[in-house]
């Protein structure tokens with residue numbers, strides 16, 4: 001199985017871990033994804049789940065890209081406490097309407113699942129309710145698609161009442177169209193907390209009604225939360241607001257901690273932050289509010305974005321966005337695109353933005369990576385490495401972006417003072433516009 005291309009670097013990071021977090025997550029995955037046995041009892045996953053991944057890329061997608069996407073899916077699975085044993089890839093023009101993969105591939109997966117005692121099959125795309133049912137029937141193990149995996153991770157991370165209600169809403173919205181066949185059994189054993197609580201021992205139609213009622217109730221509840229937080233935000237007055245945005249795991253919380261000297265949970269897992277955190281900061285007597293927000297990801301389910309509206313209001317209402325990028329990630333450029341697209345979706349794309357390229361300590365050109373891995377000499381004939389050097393990259397991005405750009409390492413505290421100064425200059429500009437009578441002397445150099 002291919003490994004994450006930069007996992008080595010990732011392991012060395014300063015992550016703070018919740019003791020026992022993995023156990024809880026795995027337990028929850030077990031609960032949420034537990035499947036009915038034939039006698040009507042349910043498995044509980046006390047042991048670590050083992051999974052296989054399945055991707056159906058179209059025929060034009062480069063192999064390296066496919067593996068990168070699967071790296072991300074595997075990272076998501078690991079975050080949910082599931083160990084991945086194998087990856088299955090089938091190139092198709094479009095996925096099979098009945099079982100997502102073709103007949104032959106399905107038989108291959110089935111044989112492996114039975115032989116290796118696999119308990120979960122994870123698909124890199126969303127499955128239609130009928131595909132999900134058919135696959136469950138064919139493979140007789142838990143079937144998880146990308147949305148469910150992400151929702152499940154969110155469920156384990158949500159702490160505030162708002163975030164929990166948002167996750168619960170996303171869970172029910174996911175569940176509603178799937179309340180047939182096996183899924184209705186599946187829903188029965190769910191109970192407690194923010195996990196996919198089922199509607200009880202009722203028939204499918206009743207189940208549906210119960211779920212719909214619950215969705216309506218949660219929406220009402222979220223409206224109330226919205227009102228409350230709107231009032232709260234109003235009471236903050238005209239203070240300048242800055243939001244950290246970016247792909248998941250790029251270092252937003254680490255930067256938040258550095259800038260606010262606070263202690264926001266940061267770790268080398270996807271979606272460490274689901275609740276947004278707001279801190280009041282003052283640089284050179286210019287006060288502002290900095291909020292750390294939930295990370296974005298490729299194919300983030302739209303429903304999930306919708307249900308996270310309250311959290312995303314922090315972004316929508318910010319005066320300035322600080323877009324953090326993990327420059328060491330092989331597909332950082334695509335990640336920038338995903339973030340910009342998501343900002344468009346939530347109508348926050350036109351805001352002033354600073355781009356912070358983080359993790360410069362971990363940036364490697366391909367030749368460097370090969371040298372490190374002991375493949376010296378492999379690229380001897382090629383004088384240009386396929387990845388530019390950090391200096392080249394800085395020059396390109398400084399020239400091509402409309403927004404101010406800065407390169408930092410939050411972990412090594414490299415260029416953080418410069419980041420602080422850049423931020424202060426921009427915040428001061430907003431502050432000065434809003435309070436023209438205050439004396440602000442930080443606009444030099446603009």
Ligand SMILES: Nc1nc2c(ncn2[C@@H]2O[C@H](COP(=O)(O)OP(=O)(O)OP(=O)(O)O)[C@@H](O)[C@H]2O)c(=O)[nH]1
Nearest residue numbers: 249250251252253254267268271272273295410411
């Ligand atoms: N090598 C390196 N690692 C970093 C740097 N900044 C942060 N990290 C690590 O990257 C991982 C993710 O950092 P977080 O701050 O949790 O990232 P995030 O963007 O808040 O992630 P989510 O909340 O999951 O979206 C952690 O293990 C950090 O220690 C850096 O400059 N260099």
Ligand SMILES: [Mg+2]
Nearest residue numbers: 252253272273
């Ligand atoms: Mg975070």
